[in-house]
Amino acid sequence: MEAVELYRKANKNTESARLLAEIAQKLQEKRAPPLMIKKIYVLAAFEIDSYKQRVFDASMTQITSGGNTADATAKTLNSLITTDINSSADKALSNPWKGAEAIHYYLLCQRQLYQKEYNRAMKTAIRLIEYEKELDTREVYSLIALASYYNKCYKECSKAFVKLERMPNTTKEVREKFESIALALFSRHSPVDAPQVKFPCPKKGCDAQVSEYDTNCQRCGSFYSACIASGQSIVVKEYYTCKTCKHKAMLKELDYLSLKHCPLCHAVVQPQTKS
Template sequence: MAERGFVKCGDYSGIQYVKRLQLLNDRVKQKAEVAAYFQNFDEAEALYRKIDRKDLAIDLRQRLGDWFRVVQLVQSGGGNDDLLTHAWNMIGEYFSDRHKWEKAIKYYVQAKNTNALVQCYYALGDFNQLEALVNDIPETSPLLKEMAIKFTRAGLCQSAVETYVRMGDVKSAIDSCVLLNEWERAVGLAEQYNFPQIENVLTKYASHLLMNGKTLQAIELYRRANKSTEAAKLLAKLAKEVGKNPLRAKKLHVLAAFEVERMRKKMLDVSNLTSTKGTTAAQVTAQTLESLVQHDAATGEDRSLDNPWRGAEAYHLYLLAHRQLYSGRIERALRTCLKLSAYEDILEEREIYSLIALTAFYTKHFEQCSKAFVKLETLPGLDDKELRAMSELALKIFTTTRTEHQDPTMRPLECPNCRYQVKEWDARCGNCSRPFPTCVMTGMSIQAQSTKMCKACRHVCIEAEIRDQTNCPLCHTPFSFS
């Protein structure tokens, strides 16, 4: 009867429905299907349960999308764990589609659906829960990369790094640090995992620091990375900028010199080359030559690195001359001052010759004083007022002194090599050109005195002058005299 009615109505789906009913061999099942057809779902479920067919009741609720009822039926013993998990996922999806994230999370947690939980926690901005999920996800899961990207977008560098490292992607971890301006962390990662492109990371970070005026941090970065040449160049540049503060400039020049020494020692350490098993003498020679070429290339752009201690010497003698002058040791101060004329490329000429003129005046070395005034009056950049003041001062000095413009008679000194007469402050013999090293303790020229050398900076001192000294006067390395 029903089939004929559907035929009359032209309802093809109804005809198929009747055929399915005819295939059912149970009268109760047929009644349940009819009840469901007329949307009496509770009645249909009751009929299925009456014949102890919870599986059919669950199937009915699944077709209806009534997942809450599916959960109830499964929990009452009508299904398996997989079906229960599927039902929880479907309920979570129901709530997430309506942006009810907290309720969705409740069901996704029960279903252990990590992918869905990541989306919900991210939508809520609950990054603490996201971080807690990282350790529960397998290292090979592509979900880790998605989470790391989300952490990076949220500015959570530490979480992003830990996630990338967990999946073994150090490059992405470093890129994330760079993107978030966490340069120090990026360098640390590159060093920790021996990242092959660490040079690029260092260069970018150093540029970032220098652009922000953080020169000292850039120097420290280069030192940590064993980039002694770059560190020395920055230190020397910084020393030039702080020339008005001689003590600070000296310290910076000493640090720059030590960095250059560290680079040289590393490049020319033959003991390391020869310790390699199977290394021949020819190979050692070739490697040493290669190191020399690298050293020349490294220092070629900045010639101050060829003689790195020169800047430290200049400011050391400049400070020493002032201490000697103000402590009343004017004769020693003059000898030290006259050494400063060799450092015109580092110290300001006006500072050098003003100090020489003043000290020479007090010691009555009027020849040296006159030479200093001549030098001062010919300095470029002087205005008329300054030039006139200098001329008047020179005139006053040399017209009020009864002696000629000469230095007082001094005890004769001879060059140990050729017996030619030299002065106390001469840096080399005028006849044989033998150099006289400078005592960094007193500023005196060392001609025949017994000396001791500092192991660190290789500068010498007169032995009699350093009996109570425990540190090198120039580099301040303790107990370093051989």
């Protein structure tokens, strides 16, 4: 961590971000406390954001007063795109925010399960499918199976068990255990989901009905951002965007959970930035 601080003082944000991301990845391999790993990923992400801001500011300074707004915008965007490409070429710098999000939703899902908020836990568990590269795939589908079972969505639970049974590198012994558990569960419960809330896709011109558990519309392809406070898909206009990390949370969830700080980066919630 001393090396990280030295790089930060020297304004070498990409180097400090790389070290932080590597530390986080190594801690994940060693099964260190997830909350600690999440905080390190957030620090790495802040370093990348600082680097991008410096590139942005430098680009704006270089633009002469004779250039028009379109030229200035084009040059700035080109600089930022180049920065993104250069950063993504290094695996450790690809997207630290995604690593932080993965751990955040992983912890959130387990907390919701312990609090017996099974409907919320299932929504968060399904969101974890987006983070199979950042998390252990077996843990992701185990959480989906567990949350779906307690939420009485046995079809979704069955699908999760099929995924677990067919997972590569699964030993015969482990596969037989999954099969035994599945047989015990589905001999008592038919693989049918409990009734789900449906709502119209919020995209203009799309008349599809989507489930409360969907993270995207299968008809128009619209992707629904996750609420950082609850793990649910955001399909309403009343949401808050964190000024620091730019992640979103539904206002009703901030009120319901009485949150005064961003659940991801812990910045103070600022009412003037509510959307």
